[in-house]
Amino acid sequence: MSIQSPELEAAAPAVVTEDPRRSVWHALRRDWAAVACLAYIGLVVLMAVFAPLIVKLSGWDPYQFDQSAINPDLGGVPLGSWGGISADHWLGVEPGSGRDIFARIVYGARSSMLIALGATALTTVLGVVFGLVAGYFGGRTDMVVSRVMEFLMAFPALIFMIAVLSALPADDRQYLLVLVISVFGWPYLARIVRAQTMSLKEREFVEAARASGASRTRLVFTEILPNLRSTILVMVTLAVPGYIGTEAGLSFLGVGLVPPTPSWGQMIASSVSWYSVVPTFFLVPGAFLALLVLAFMVLGDRVRAAVDPGGRA
Amino acid sequence: MTRYVVHRVAGMLLVLFLVCLFTYIIFFVLSPDPAVQICGKNCTPDRIDQIRANLGLDQPFLTQFLQFLQGLFVGRDYGSGASVVHCPAPCLGYSFQTSQIVTDMIMQRLPVTAVVAIGAAVLWLLAGVIGGLISAVREGKFADRFIAGLTLGGMSIPNYVLALALQYVFVVKLQWLPFPQAVPFADDPAQWFLNFILPWTVLAIGYASSYTRLTRANVLDTLGENFVRTAKAKGLRPDLVWRRHALRPALTPIVTIAGMDFAGLLGGALITETVFGINGVGKLAADSITKNDQPVIMAVTLLAAFFVVVGNMAVDLLYSAIDPRVRVGMGT
Numbered sequence: 353m354s355i356q357s358p359e360l361e362a363a364a365p366a367v368v369t370e371d372p373r374r375s376v377w378h379a380l381r382r383d384w385a386a387v388a389c390l391a392y393i394g395l396v397v398l399m400a401v402f403a404p405l406i407v408k409l410s411g412w413d414p415y416q417f418d419q420s421a422i423n424p425d426l427g428g429v430p431l432g433s434w435g436g437i438s439a440d441h442w443l444g445v446e447p448g449s450g451r452d453i454f455a456r457i458v459y460g461a462r463s464s465m466l467i468a469l470g471a472t473a474l475t476t477v478l479g480v481v482f483g484l485v486a487g488y489f490g491g492r493t494d495m496v497v498s499r500v501m502e503f504l505m506a507f508p509a510l511i512f513m514i515a516v517l518s519a520l521p522a523d524d525r526q527y528l529l530v531l532v533i534s535v536f537g538w539p540y541l542a543r544i545v546r547a548q549t550m551s552l553k554e555r556e557f558v559e560a561a562r563a564s565g566a567s568r569t570r571l572v573f574t575e576i577l578p579n580l581r582s583t584i585l586v587m588v589t590l591a592v593p594g595y596i597g598t599e600a601g602l603s604f605l606g607v608g609l610v611p612p613t614p615s616w617g618q619m620i621a622s623s624v625s626w627y628s629v630v631p632t633f634f635l636v637p638g639a640f641l642a643l644l645v646l647a648f649m650v651l652g653d654r655v656r657a658a659v660d661p662g663g664r665a
Numbered sequence: 666m667t668r669y670v671v672h673r674v675a676g677m678l679l680v681l682f683l684v685c686l687f688t689y690i691i692f693f694v695l696s697p698d699p700a701v702q703i704c705g706k707n708c709t710p711d712r713i714d715q716i717r718a719n720l721g722l723d724q725p726f727l728t729q730f731l732q733f734l735q736g737l738f739v740g741r742d743y744g745s746g747a748s749v750v751h752c753p754a755p756c757l758g759y760s761f762q763t764s765q766i767v768t769d770m771i772m773q774r775l776p777v778t779a780v781v782a783i784g785a786a787v788l789w790l791l792a793g794v795i796g797g798l799i800s801a802v803r804e805g806k807f808a809d810r811f812i813a814g815l816t817l818g819g820m821s822i823p824n825y826v827l828a829l830a831l832q833y834v835f836v837v838k839l840q841w842l843p844f845p846q847a848v849p850f851a852d853d854p855a856q857w858f859l860n861f862i863l864p865w866t867v868l869a870i871g872y873a874s875s876y877t878r879l880t881r882a883n884v885l886d887t888l889g890e891n892f893v894r895t896a897k898a899k900g901l902r903p904d905l906v907w908r909r910h911a912l913r914p915a916l917t918p919i920v921t922i923a924g925m926d927f928a929g930l931l932g933g934a935l936i937t938e939t940v941f942g943i944n945g946v947g948k949l950a951a952d953s954i955t956k957n958d959q960p961v962i963m964a965v966t967l968l969a970a971f972f973v974v975v976g977n978m979a980v981d982l983l984y985s986a987i988d989p990r991v992r993v994g995m996g997t
Contacts, residue, residue, distance in 0.1 A: 506680050506977060508969030511950060515962050516691055518954045597823055604825050605951060620826060627829045628837045638826035646821035
């Protein structure tokens with residue numbers, strides 16, 4: 353493929369295997385579970401992107417207190433059944449403050465998606481680059497990278513993340529979260545990229561490219577990297593739900609996003625003291641969160657099945 | 666083999682040292698001055714200086730770090746002159762909040778966390794292996810699909826959401842379980858057991874789900890192996906094929922992964938213990954983080970790293986003892 357000749361490739365479509373991206377896409381489109389998951393993920397993304405517009409439609413912004421929706425005599429329990437669900441407040445109100453839960457869910461989707469996708473992007477770049485470098489160059493480079501990865505994977509990541517985040521100042525938390533999650537996340541992808549690179553670099557097509565005088569960068573990025581595409585795709589889809597869960601977990605423990613910035617995990621955290629009186633307060637963000645994680649996980653499984661139809665795991 | 670063990674132990678010590686160093690640097694650089702915190706409201710500059718001197722906080726970073734390491738291995742003395750306090754090894758310092766010896770605080774709570782962790786591990790191993798075996802035997806049938814659905818649910822629901830939901834359903838609505846409270850085992854074993862049912866379930870469910878999938882995949886892989894086909898071909902009864910040939914190779918990897926997961930459980934116990942108000946090491950960590958109690962946070966981080974590193978090493982050694990092929994290439 354190092355000879356650029358579009359005519360040749362177009363003339364022999366039967367020999368050239370189908371573009372893996374397109375075949376994965378075709379397989380997924382025929383799979384109702386994958387379509388359902390994509391639809392839900394799409395919905396959450398739309399919610400996140402158009403949050404200000406949606407909130408205008410529903411009439412309440414996420415920081416606005418509504419004293420008329422709660423009962424001050426009962427310590428701020430929402431008026432009405434089901435946590436105060438009404439035509440005014442579509443998913444009820446927060447006990448104590450009367451803030452609109454729907455608006456906070458919409459804005460919370462923003463934080464969850466931004467942090468999870470940011471962390472995924474950063475871990476992917478780090479994981480792929482370090483994995484490729486370690487796998488391709490081997491020797492001392494490989495040893496150093498592998499040791500760092502071993503060290504990071506032996507680290508009690510959750511406890512350490514909590515400790516670091518609690519010691520750092522609370523402003524710009526979202527960037528810190530992305531950074532901290534990524535530092536501990538990249539070795540899991542890099543390990544697999546490294547192993548695959550090590551076997552790929554011995555293959556004939558790489559040998560051929562090397563013999564024809566291709567540079568090292570070219571070998572790594574145009575010969576080896578494209579062959580890792582499906583692996584990376586699967587790993588990335590499976591990583592997103594993990595990061596969504598981590599962000600929510602950290603916010604739940606009080607070291608993630610700080611109030612009043614809405615986040616699903618932090619909403620669940622504040623519902624702990626109300627769970628027996630106002631169950632909808634934890635059920636709503638809990639359901640959104642669990643469904644989002646589930647959607648990404650099922651999608652990851654389906655992508656893996658589409659990429660590797662013979663595989664069982 | 667000796668060489669390999671020595672190599673692994675050295676690597677382990679290096680990792681622990683680095684964890685120590687990194688945590689220390691982060692707290693040294695980032696944390697607000699603990700002396701001001703300890704001193705409280707009515708504080709004079711003299712008093713702050715005195716506290717600093719007593720805790721060794723006036724020393725340069727390297728000296729402080731070396732003193733910390735010294736305390737860890739041989740114990741150290743705090744203060745000067747007449748008011749010297751000795752802290753025996755392994756000394757992790759004194760809590761800034763309660764002035765207790767950190768080692769004692771952890772030792773008091775470790776048994777509670779051990780109960781939570783062991784109960785959960787038993788539960789997830791049983792559920793995971795049984796669920797996985799059923800799925801593998803009934804591959805593609807209803808039971809398999811049903812279990813696959815359950816495991817996906819179990820893996821995607823965050824454990825604190827599950828904790829709240831279960832507590833709402835079983836404690837508040839149905840009232841099948843008592844409201845969680847600390848009851849010593851000796852006083853009322855039945856009550857004690859009932860209290861731990863929910864924490865065990867919550868902690869186990871995620872692991873149980875992934876172990877179910879893993880068991881299923883491993884068993885199916887093993888059933889496709891030549892030695893199983895040979896056993897079947899020579900006319901061995903199906904149940905004997907399972908018991909003698911298929912189960913052991915399918916389950917060995919699961920036992921080893923269980924070792925590593927168990928060692929890493931302190932992190933998971935943190936959320937579970939916080940939600941259920943169980944006074945274990947996890948809750949200690951969460952509390953000390955909100956109060957910015959540095960020595961305790963350091964101690965828990967180190968302890969968690971110690972478990973993870975020792976667990977990984979134990980599993981590796983066990984594996985290389987079972988399967989000599991692993992040793993090749995790892996020794997150097």
